[in-house]
Amino acid sequence: MAVAVDRAVSGPARLGRRTKVLVKTLAPGAIAVLDHRDLDRVSAEDLITAGVVAVLNCSQSSTGAYPNMGPLLLVQAGVHLVDLPDSELFAELKDGEPLSVRGGDVLRGTKLLASGTVRDPESVRAATDERRREIGDALEAFAQNTIEHMLEERELLSGRIELPRFDTDFRDRPALIVVRGVDHQKDLRALRPYIRDVKPALLAVDGGANAIIDEGFKPDMIVGDMDSATEATLRCGAELVVHAYPDGRAPGRDHLEKLKLPYKLVPAPGTSQDVAMLIAAEKGAELIVSVGSQFNLVEFLDKNRRGMASTFLTRLRLGEILIDAKGVSRLYRPRPGTAPLVSVVLAGLLCLIVVVALTPALRDVAELLWLKLEVLTGLE
Numbered sequence: 001m002a003v004a005v006d007r008a009v010s011g012p013a014r015l016g017r018r019t020k021v022l023v024k025t026l027a028p029g030a031i032a033v034l035d036h037r038d039l040d041r042v043s044a045e046d047l048i049t050a051g052v053v054a055v056l057n058c059s060q061s062s063t064g065a066y067p068n069m070g071p072l073l074l075v076q077a078g079v080h081l082v083d084l085p086d087s088e089l090f091a092e093l094k095d096g097e098p099l100s101v102r103g104g105d106v107l108r109g110t111k112l113l114a115s116g117t118v119r120d121p122e123s124v125r126a127a128t129d130e131r132r133r134e135i136g137d138a139l140e141a142f143a144q145n146t147i148e149h150m151l152e153e154r155e156l157l158s159g160r161i162e163l164p165r166f167d168t169d170f171r172d173r174p175a176l177i178v179v180r181g182v183d184h185q186k187d188l189r190a191l192r193p194y195i196r197d198v199k200p201a202l203l204a205v206d207g208g209a210n211a212i213i214d215e216g217f218k219p220d221m222i223v224g225d226m227d228s229a230t231e232a233t234l235r236c237g238a239e240l241v242v243h244a245y246p247d248g249r250a251p252g253r254d255h256l257e258k259l260k261l262p263y264k265l266v267p268a269p270g271t272s273q274d275v276a277m278l279i280a281a282e283k284g285a286e287l288i289v290s291v292g293s294q295f296n297l298v299e300f301l302d303k304n305r306r307g308m309a310s311t312f313l314t315r316l317r318l319g320e321i322l323i324d325a326k327g328v329s330r331l332y333r334p335r336p337g338t339a340p341l342v343s344v345v346l347a348g349l350l351c352l353i354v355v356v357a358l359t360p361a362l363r364d365v366a367e368l369l370w371l372k373l374e375v376l377t378g379l380e
Contacts, residue, residue, distance in 0.1 A: 007118075008102040009053045009080050015095050017087075019043040020180070020207065020228055026050035031099050035059050035087050039070030041182055047074065054080035054101050058087035061119060067131035075121045082106070084116035161268045163282055167239050168220045171284035174200040176325075178208035178219075179273045180228060181292030185211050187325040188291050194328055200289065203280060205273045208292060209233045223279065224272035226252035234261060241265075241279070243272045274314040281318050288318060291325040 009031070016022025017035040020043065026032060028051030036043060037059040047055060061071040061083050074081050082104050089106065092113050093099070100107045106114045176195065178188060188211050195202070195217060204212050204219040207228030212219045219238040222229060226242065234240065234256070240263040244250035256263045268275050273293060280288050315322060 007080055008100065010098065010100045011053050013093050013095065013097050013099045014052075015090060015093060017090070020046070023047060023050050024230070026052055029053055031056060031101065033058070033089055033093065035090070036061070036070075038063055038065060038068045039074070041069040041073060042180065044070035044073040045182075048077045048079065052079060054082065056082050056084055056089065056101070056106060056114075056116070058084045058089060062124075062127060062131070064127070064131060067128050069128070071119055071124045072121075072128050075119055075124050081119040081124075082116040083119060084114050089114050161266070161278060161282075163266060163279060164264045166221070166241075166264065166279070166283060168201055168203075168283075170201050170280055172286055174198055174287040174289060175203055175280035175285040176200040176289045176291065177203045177205065177273065177276050177280065177293070178212055179205045179276075179290070179292035180207035180211070184208060184292030185214070188212070188215055191289070191291070191325055191328060194289075200287075201280070201285065203276050204229070204238070205276050209236075209238065221276075221279075223266075223276040224252060226255050231259065234259065239264070241275075243268065243275050245269070270314065271311065274311060277314055277318060277322065281321065286321065288322045289325055289328050290322060293324070 011029045011031045013033050014022060014026055014030045015033045016025070019034050019036045019039075022032060022034055023043070023046040026047070030050070030052050031054045032047055032050075032052045033056045035058040039057065039061045055074060061074075061081060062068055071081060080101060082101060084106075093108075097108065100109075104116045104118045105112055106116070176191070178184060192215065194200075201221070202212055202217060202219045204222045206222070206224035206226065209219045209222045209229045210233050213233050213236060218236055219233075221239045221241060222234065223241045224243055226234060226240070240256060240261060242250050242252040242256065242263050242265050244253075244265050244267040246267065246269050250265060250267075253263070253265065266275055266279070268278070277288060277290070
């Protein structure tokens with residue numbers, strides 16, 4: 001969909017410096033005001049799903065460091081994207097205040113609040129293609145950063161992470177781990193027959209728990225900082241595991257204590273999804289199916305975490321028991337449920353009754369058998 005540079009849109013302003021928190025408050029027709037450097041694919045998909053008409057980004061939507069897909073997805077979906085030079089708009093606006101955006105100008109009534117650069121589909125696509133050609137530089141920096149941090153996170157590979165006793169049983173059963181990532185809702189939906197038939201242990205990493213609930217299932221365990229899962233999801237009865245970092249930080253602890261919810265603490269380097277995978281592996285899961293996790297170079301770069309060495313180390317340690325959800329959905333053939341079998345049996349009985357009713361000889365035999373049944377059961 002083409003978007004004119006001088007396009008004008010209006011709607012209520014919704015402010016949030018953390019995009020993954022902001023999207024939970026958005027409604028169709030809103031103008032999202034955020035501060036997201038190198039807008040990633042997952043955040044863009046969330047904004048599109050929320051139905052925003054415009055995104056005002058107080059940081060560069062794409063710095064050129066790598067071909068992040070967020071800006072391209074937004075403009076292709078018809079969302080008016082404007083990059084602003086600074087974050088002063090957060091001080092000028094109140095949440096819910098009506099705004100108008102005309103081209104790169106942001107107005108409250110007739111007052112000009114800020115001016116920025118409109119990101120149109122043609123320029124964004126050209127910039128993305130250029131970044132793809134330069135991805136070698138990004139790969140070199142990514143690999144160097146990863147190597148520098150491998151020693152810091154070697155405990156993930158050496159198995160020196162102490163885990164408490166959990167209520168969730170993983171022994172000799174598959175585990176399905178849902179991360180809020182690329183196409184995680186779509187992949188989870190495709191795995192519904194697998195979940196129904198195999199009944200794996202369901203682990204969620206933060207906001208991945210919301211997706212499990214939305215599909216009609218209940219997570220067995222939620223791991224992470226607890227900043228993306230809704231309060232209703234946290235109260236669903238799942239076992240809660242707070243990821244604590246080597247420097248002592250445990251961001252989810254205060255939140256759960258405020259909600260008066262019980263939890264277990266796991267101190268470990270790396271990311272929360274790494275911790276979830278290690279929990280499943282260490283506690284005896286025979287197979288780990290990952291939904292929403294990174295499985296290619298651009299997705300790793302899109303995640304934009306420091307080094308992401310922990311992700312490589314975790315996958316190295318898990319080896320062949322880790323598989324991507326897309327592979328499972330393509331290979332798994334669901335077993336037929338009881339409903340088709342019952343339907344076939346009932347159809348057969350109906351056909352038999354019709355044949356007997358229309359055939360005099362068979363009708364006489366049926367009446368004789370019925371009389372004998374009455375004699376045997378004492379119903380006469």
